[in-house]
Amino acid sequence: LESWLDEARIVARSLADAAAGALDPTIRLGVTGLSRAGKTVFLTALVQALTSGGRLPAFRAYAQGRVAGARLAPQPDDAVPRFEVERHLGALLASDRAWPESTNRISELRVVVDFESRGFFSSSRPGRKLTLDIVDYPGEWLLDLALLSQDFRTWSRRTVETSNGTTRAPIAEPWRAHLATVDPLAKENESVAREAAARFTAYLRAGRADRVALSTLPPGRFLMPGDMEGSPALTFAPLALPAEGDAPSGSIWAMMERRYEAYRSHIVKPFFRDHFSRLDRQVVLVDALAALNAGPEAVADLETALSDVLQAFRHGQNSWLSSLFRPRVDRLLFAATKADHLHHTSHDRLEAILRRLVGRAIERAEFGGATVDVVALAAVRATREATVRQGRDELPVIVGVPEVGEGSGGQHFDGEEEIAVFPGDLPTDPEVALRSGGYRGRTVSEADGDIRFVKFRPPKIVAAGGPAQLPHIRLDRTLEFLIGDALA
Ligand code: GDP
Numbered sequence: 367l368e369s370w371l372d373e374a375r376i377v378a379r380s381l382a383d384a385a386a387g388a389l390d391p392t393i394r395l396g397v398t399g400l401s402r403a404g405k406t407v408f409l410t411a412l413v414q415a416l417t418s419g420g421r422l423p424a425f426r427a428y429a430q431g432r433v434a435g436a437r438l439a440p441q442p443d444d445a446v447p448r449f450e451v452e453r454h455l456g457a458l459l460a461s462d463r464a465w466p467e468s469t470n471r472i473s474e475l476r477v478v479v480d481f482e483s484r485g486f487f488s489s490s491r492p493g494r495k496l497t498l499d500i501v502d503y504p505g506e507w508l509l510d511l512a513l514l515s516q517d518f519r520t521w522s523r524r525t526v527e528t529s530n531g532t533t534r535a536p537i538a539e540p541w542r543a544h545l546a547t548v549d550p551l552a553k554e555n556e557s558v559a560r561e562a563a564a565r566f567t568a569y570l571r572a573g574r575a576d577r578v579a580l581s582t583l584p585p586g587r588f589l590m591p592g593d594m595e596g597s598p599a600l601t602f603a604p605l606a607l608p609a610e611g612d613a614p615s616g617s618i619w620a621m622m623e624r625r626y627e628a629y630r631s632h633i634v635k636p637f638f639r640d641h642f643s644r645l646d647r648q649v650v651l652v653d654a655l656a657a658l659n660a661g662p663e664a665v666a667d668l669e670t671a672l673s674d675v676l677q678a679f680r681h682g683q684n685s686w687l688s689s690l691f692r693p694r695v696d697r698l699l700f701a702a703t704k705a706d707h708l709h710h711t712s713h714d715r716l717e718a719i720l721r722r723l724v725g726r727a728i729e730r731a732e733f734g735g736a737t738v739d740v741v742a743l744a745a746v747r748a749t750r751e752a753t754v755r756q757g758r759d760e761l762p763v764i765v766g767v768p769e770v771g772e773g774s775g776g777q778h779f780d781g782e783e784e785i786a787v788f789p790g791d792l793p794t795d796p797e798v799a800l801r802s803g804g805y806r807g808r809t810v811s812e813a814d815g816d817i818r819f820v821k822f823r824p825p826k827i828v829a830a831g832g833p834a835q836l837p838h839i840r841l842d843r844t845l846e847f848l849i850g851d852a853l854a
Contacts, residue, residue, distance in 0.1 A: 391852040392497040394644055396695075399651030400505040400581060400671075401574065401590060404703035404745060406466045408651055409475070409502050410454040411745035411836050413438075415845065416477055416498075418833035422842035427481055427853035429842075432490070434480040441476045442499060446641075449473040449502055458746065459834050463824045471592040472503040472641060481853050496852050501641060505650065506586030508642070509671060510634045511678045513584055518623040522604035529569070533580065533663040537572035541565035541603070550605045550619035558618060559625075562603035563588075579653070579660035581671035587633055599628040642678070647697045647848055650675055654702040654720050654742075658792075658799060665723070665800055672700070673727035680733055698736040699847055700724050705839050706744035706822075708789050709751060709762045713839065715792040715799070716742040722796040739847050744839040748822035754786055763788050766822035787820065 399405050415422060416436040422428045441448060450473075454466035479496040513521060526545070529538035544565050548558060567588045573580035574589065587594050594600055602625035605618070613620035652672075657664040679695050702720045705713050721740045728738065749766035763786040793799045827834050 390495050390497070392499065393849060393852055394499045394501065394646045395848060396642070396645040396648040397500060397502045397651070398505045398508055398648065399703070400653070401468060401470065402656075403505065403651040403653045405502055405651055406454055406468050407458075408649075408701075408703065408743075408745040409449060409500060410451055410458065410466060411838060411841060412845065413451050413475065413477055413500075414455060414834070414836055415838070415841055416479060418835055420835035420838070422845065424840075424842040425845040426850055428845075430484075432482040432484065432853065434482065434492075436477055436479040439476045439478045439497075441474045443474055446472060446474045446501075449475040449500065451475060455834075458824050458836070459827055459829075463826060465824055469502070470504060470590045472501065472507075472637075474502070475500050479849075479853070484854055496849065498849060501645065503637075503641065504586060504590040504592075505671075505675075506584070506590045507634075507637055508586070508678055509582060509584050509674050510586045511638065512582075512674050513630055513634055514638075518626045519607050521626065522607055525604040526606065528582075531663060533578060533661075534569075534573065537578065538569045541569045545604070545606060548605060548618060550607055550622075551614060551617050554616055554618050554621040559601050559603070559621060562605075562622075563601045566603035576656065577660055579656045579664040581657065581664070581668045582674065585629060585634075587629070594633060598625055599632055602626050602629070638678075643694070645695050647699075648679065648695045649699045649701055649844070649848060651701050651703050652720065653704065654716065654723070655704055655707055658719070662801060669723050669727055669730075672724055673730040676724075676727055676731040676733045679736055680731060695736050697848065698738045699844065700738070700740050701844060702740075702742040704744055705742040706747040706749045706766075707764070707820075708742075708792065709764055710839075711762065712789070712792045713742045715794060715796070719792065719796040719799050722800065741840055741844055741847070743841055743844055745836075745841055746824055747837040747839050748825050749787075752786065754788075761788050766825075769821045769823050785820075 397405055397409050399408075414420075415425075416433075417438070419428065419433075427433050438451070449469075457464050457466045477498045477500065479498060481494055481496060482490050482492040483494050484490055516524065526542075528534065529542060541562075544562060548562060552558075570583040570588050572578065573583050583589065585600075587600055591600060602622045605622055607619065613623050650672075652668065654668065657668040676698075679698055700720055702716050705716055708716060717740055720742065724738065724740055727733075749764040752763050752765050753760045754763045755761075765784050765786045767782060767784050793802070825837055827836065829835075
């Protein structure tokens with residue numbers, strides 16, 4: 367009987383272990399956004415908040431004292447570069463503090479969070495862990511999904527058409543001028559292909575400049591080549607093709623078409639199959655302020671990009687898509703970054719604008735499936751708020767140290783002196799903001815300087831003994847939405 371009991375005990379324990387293992391959740395969280403949207407800063411701040419804590423009242427498990435700690439652990443995928451959180455944090459916290467260097471490729475990091483579950487009937491269970499695998503990748507790659515449903519002819523036609531827009535036409539001009547000289551039926555020629563690709567890439571890149579701020583510019587690897595730079599699969603461009611017929615063999619047309627196909631099958635598909643399809647949750651960072659600043663065309667373009675993104679996360683319906691992968695993301699968060707450029711009275715307004723944009727994009731994409739939410743955040747808050755008296759008015763302002771260099775109003779910033787900026791109010795009605803494009807702020811000291819493109823230095827962090835904690839706006843709410851349920 368004794369040995370039978372022992373046996374039973376062992377079985378019971380391994381069952382319990384298995385159950386605990388099954389109960390200990392693992393979440394694969396994707397972090398994406400176009401270049402400069404704030405991915406590197408966001409992910410660094412998120413990991414720092416998990417491992418070092420901070421003021422996180424809306425992150426419930428933490429606020430309730432149920433998070434015992436978090437630590438980095440070896441990542442599961444050996445072939446994916448590691449997200450170098452120590453280096454990025456080092457840059458933010460160094461004495462000559464600076465924003466971390468953005469990365470232009472996919473990377474990964476595993477964080478293990480030790481927590482106590484709340485349990486039923488007040489029986490909390492300590493010793494549990496959440497394994498969080500975070501995958502950071504360029505949003506440009508996500509927008510490539512649109513290419514999978516377009517053959518070379520369709521893509522060429524649409525790309526040329528889109529380049530006629532009022533914002534795009536001037537920046538597309540050098541490429542369009544070259545395009546007009548290329549006969550698609552002529553014999554294939556590497557130098558023509560390279561020239562066309564170079565000019566086309568320059569056009570796409572110009573679309574990302576501050577004052578233009580366009581969002582939909584596939585193929586994504588032209589802007590974010592990762593380790594593919596210079597390969598033939600990235601050396602192609604749209605052509606002005608006849609409406610009918612096939613590419614004659616040996617022609618420029620055939621050459622470009624072949625490379626476009628190589629791009630789709632060797633670059634786009636593997637990314638969706640190997641990385642994207644394995645995500646459980648996703649945060650999409652959006653520099654909505656940049657689009658609002660640049661005007662209505664940039665905003666419209668952002669909306670198109672958002673519906674393309676939603677398309678990728680749509681569940682099931684799309685047969686060619688689901689044959690490639692089945693999106694399994696159950697929570698999707700759109701986050702407007704850099705909200706510290708606004709006074710807090712405008713944070714809700716920025717959120718409302720993004721909510722409206724996403725809402726319209728949801729209708730367009732006939733999106734169903736994941737729970738979607740929206741937040742306006744600053745992963746690292748670089749400004750503080752104050753009021754400045756001007757005549758008889760009290761102006762709400764934000765105060766921060768602008769980055770070294772020339773301000774867009776011609777001012778020179780030396781890198782330590784603070785400026786007060788009246789950020790202007792976002793309209794209360796999101797529709798008005800979307801139609802008119804943005805807000806106009808000004809520096810208080812230098813009347814009417816255009817502050818829309820002021821970049822602030824990261825904040826000076828004074829660590830009071832313990833680990834450094836970064837100031838933020840609504841990062842706690844973001845954490846709650848992304849992983850709060852797993853820590854319940
Ligand atoms: P990525 O290309 O998406 O990885 O973008 P980064 O994370 O490198 O951010 C690009 C730039 O945006 C940074 O260098 C900062 O200038 C700015 N930025 C990002 N996040 C914040 C933020 O929370 N507050 C402020 N003020 N600036 C930010």
